[in-house]
Amino acid sequence: MDALLDLLNSRPLVNGEEHDALGDPDQGRRWAREHGGKGTLAELALLRQARDLLQDVARGASSPAALAPLLEGVHQIPEVTPAGLRWTLTTPPQARLAVEMVLAWAALEQELPGRLRPCANQECRLFLLDRSRANRARWCSMAVCGNRAKARRHYERTR
Numbered sequence: 001m002d003a004l005l006d007l008l009n010s011r012p013l014v015n016g017e018e019h020d021a022l023g024d025p026d027q028g029r030r031w032a033r034e035h036g037g038k039g040t041l042a043e044l045a046l047l048r049q050a051r052d053l054l055q056d057v058a059r060g061a062s063s064p065a066a067l068a069p070l071l072e073g074v075h076q077i078p079e080v081t082p083a084g085l086r087w088t089l090t091t092p093p094q095a096r097l098a099v100e101m102v103l104a105w106a107a108l109e110q111e112l113p114g115r116l117r118p119c120a121n122q123e124c125r126l127f128l129l130d131r132s133r134a135n136r137a138r139w140c141s142m143a144v145c146g147n148r149a150k151a152r153r154h155y156e157r158t159r
């Protein structure tokens with residue numbers, strides 16, 4: 001889940017400028033390795049593709065069916081071991097990390113439906129995962145976007 005949120009939030013706006021953690025090959029490959037990948041260029045290309053599709057789906061701009069091409073050639077193989085049945089995921093090697101991200105998203109949609117959402121700040125590109133009981137979180141961070149919205153409301157009220 002954390003890796004998925006990291007991926008969704010890997011292209012933030014910083015002072016109005018986009019900073020893409022996967023944009024530069026060296027930096028992107030390092031990002032992939034830090035998240036359990038091999039750090040190849042083919043893997044990075046698939047990760048970027050997965051991120052862009054998952055962002056569209058999480059914003060409600062795309063149907064989850066858009067993720068289907070990422071799961072091509074992916075299988076789960078059952079194996080009976082002394083400890084019981086075990087499922088092994090097989091993917092093309094360069095696709096493993098991107099596939100894991102799609103599967104993490106699917107698991108999240110099952111366990112916490114509707115809890116992954118874009119930050120309500122229009123000028124923010126980050127996503128949040130609301131684990132709270134109340135399910136009313138709107139900001140990626142109260143300290144940044146929440147306070148900014150509060151200040152704006154205050155300014156509009158007092159004007």
Ligand SMILES: [Zn+2]
Pocket residue numbers: 119120121124125126139140141145
């Ligand atoms: Zn935000």
